[in-house]
Amino acid sequence: MGRLFGTDGVRGVANADLTAELALGLSVAAAHVLAEAGTFEGHRPTAVVGRDPRASGEFLEAAVVAGLASAGVDVLRVGVLPTPAVAHLTGVLGADLGVMLSASHNAMPDNGIKFFARGGHKLADDLEDKIEAVYEEHRTGAPWARPTGAGVGRVRDYDEGFETYVSHLLAVLPNRLDGLKVVLDEAHGAAAHVSPEAFARAGAQVVTIGAEPDGLNINDGCGSTHLGLLRAAVVEHGADLGIAHDGDADRCLAVDAAGNEVDGDQILAVLSLAMREAGTLRGDTVVATVMSNLGFKLAMEREGLNLVQTAVGDRYVLESMKENGYALGGEQSGHVIVLDHATTGDGTLTGLMLAARVAATGKSLADLAGVMERLPQILINVKDVDKSRVNTSGELAAAVTEAERELGSTGRVLLRSSGTEPLVRVMVEAADIEQARAVAQRLADVVKSALG
Structure with missing residues (x-):
C-alpha cells in the first residue's frame, strides 16, 4: 500500500479515493494508536471534529464520528469551521485528538482528513505511519477491540466553537482596524462566516465575496488560488486591501489598493518587521521554505534578520519553529504561522495581523510590502x-x-x-x-x- 498520508493529511476524490469506509477505519486506527501511545491514559478520551462546507464532508464527518465513538472516544462536533479553529479548539478544550475534514485549496470533488494531536498540533510522521499500519492490519482481517455499553463514545454538538475562536482572534490582535475598508474573499469555504465577523468586530468596514458556500462551489474561481475577483473588487470598492483565503482558511494571500498581489513571502516580510518592533520575533529569525522567493532572502539579510529554510510544507516550517523556539514562519503560498497564537497556519489571523499593521503605521499595503522585491x-x-x-x-x-x-x-x-x-x-x-x-x-x- 502506498503511503496514504501526504504533507497535509489524507486527500483524494471523495467517495472514490476517500471513502466513508476509509474515513471510519482511519479514525478507529487513530484512536487505537493514540491509546497505545498513552495519550488517553487515566481519562476518557475526547476528540474535536470539524469540516469545511463541501457536500462530501457531511457523510465523511458521519463516518469519522462513528469511527471515533465506536472506539470509545467522546466527540465534540463543531461543524463548519476553519482548520486553524479546529486546531485551536483541540488545544483550549483539552481534547486528545482533533480531526478536520477538508481538501484545503483543492477543487470540490476532493476532500481530506487531517488529524491533530493533543494541544492542536499536527501528528508527527511516525504516528501517521503507525495509524496507516494499524488501519491496514485491521482492514485485511484482524478484528478491532470494541467497547460496549457505557464504554462507547458519546457525541454532541459544540456550538460554542465559533464564538470561542473569534474571541481568540480578537484577543491577540495588536490593534484595531478602525478606518480600514477590507474586501474578504472567503473561497465559499470554511471561513465564510468567521472571517467577516472577526474583521467587522475589529473595526474594519468589510466587503465580502465568495462567502456563500453551497457545498459545491468551494474554491470555484475564487479564493487564494484565483485572485482575479478579489483584485477587481478591491479596486471597485476603493478598499485599502483585500484578503483571500483557501477552502479551509489555513492560508492567506492579499492584494493592495491597486489590486496587486501580496504573496506569502511579502506577508512574512511585513509581519517580521512588525514583530521585531514589538519585541516578539524571537531570535530575530523567520522560518520559510526553499520555495521562498530569492527577493525575500535578500530583504531579510538587508533588514538584519535571520532566515531559516526548510523543505516544502508548513508542517516542516512548524517543526523547525517548535524545535528552535522561533515565533514566525510560513510559505509563499500563504501558510503563515504565528506560533504564540496558533499551532498551524491561520489565514484569518494572518489577514487580521496584516491589516493591523496597515492601520497602525498609516502606510499603504503596497508601501509595506515594498520591503522586498520579488524576483521573477x-x-x-x-x-x-x-x-x-x-x-x-x-x-x-x-x-x-x-x-x-x-x-x-x-x-x-x-x-x-x-x-x-x-x-x-x-x-x-x-x-x-x-x-x-x-x-x-x-x-x-x-x-x-x-x-x-
Whole structure:
C-alpha cells in the first residue's frame, strides 16, 4: 500500500479515493494508536471534529464520528469551521485528538482528513505511519477491540466553537482596524462566516465575496488560488486591501489598493518587521521554505534578520519553529504561522495581523510590502507523470545541472513532487523573467518525457 498520508493529511476524490469506509477505519486506527501511545491514559478520551462546507464532508464527518465513538472516544462536533479553529479548539478544550475534514485549496470533488494531536498540533510522521499500519492490519482481517455499553463514545454538538475562536482572534490582535475598508474573499469555504465577523468586530468596514458556500462551489474561481475577483473588487470598492483565503482558511494571500498581489513571502516580510518592533520575533529569525522567493532572502539579510529554510510544507516550517523556539514562519503560498497564537497556519489571523499593521503605521499595503522585491519566478505544474521518480531520473538530473549552469548565481531551480496532488512542480527563478520562463518550460518538457 502506498503511503496514504501526504504533507497535509489524507486527500483524494471523495467517495472514490476517500471513502466513508476509509474515513471510519482511519479514525478507529487513530484512536487505537493514540491509546497505545498513552495519550488517553487515566481519562476518557475526547476528540474535536470539524469540516469545511463541501457536500462530501457531511457523510465523511458521519463516518469519522462513528469511527471515533465506536472506539470509545467522546466527540465534540463543531461543524463548519476553519482548520486553524479546529486546531485551536483541540488545544483550549483539552481534547486528545482533533480531526478536520477538508481538501484545503483543492477543487470540490476532493476532500481530506487531517488529524491533530493533543494541544492542536499536527501528528508527527511516525504516528501517521503507525495509524496507516494499524488501519491496514485491521482492514485485511484482524478484528478491532470494541467497547460496549457505557464504554462507547458519546457525541454532541459544540456550538460554542465559533464564538470561542473569534474571541481568540480578537484577543491577540495588536490593534484595531478602525478606518480600514477590507474586501474578504472567503473561497465559499470554511471561513465564510468567521472571517467577516472577526474583521467587522475589529473595526474594519468589510466587503465580502465568495462567502456563500453551497457545498459545491468551494474554491470555484475564487479564493487564494484565483485572485482575479478579489483584485477587481478591491479596486471597485476603493478598499485599502483585500484578503483571500483557501477552502479551509489555513492560508492567506492579499492584494493592495491597486489590486496587486501580496504573496506569502511579502506577508512574512511585513509581519517580521512588525514583530521585531514589538519585541516578539524571537531570535530575530523567520522560518520559510526553499520555495521562498530569492527577493525575500535578500530583504531579510538587508533588514538584519535571520532566515531559516526548510523543505516544502508548513508542517516542516512548524517543526523547525517548535524545535528552535522561533515565533514566525510560513510559505509563499500563504501558510503563515504565528506560533504564540496558533499551532498551524491561520489565514484569518494572518489577514487580521496584516491589516493591523496597515492601520497602525498609516502606510499603504503596497508601501509595506515594498520591503522586498520579488524576483521573477516561474512555476509550472507537470501533471500525469510518475512523481516518485523525480529524484532518481538521470535524464532529469542532467537537465537540472545544465539549467543551473545557465542561470549561475542570479537564479535557481527547484523540482519537487507535490505532497497533496499527482504532479511535479518545476520552479525557476532568474533576474530576467523571459529567461526564467524559457528554462522552466524546457525543464517541464524534460519532466514530461522522462517521467511520463
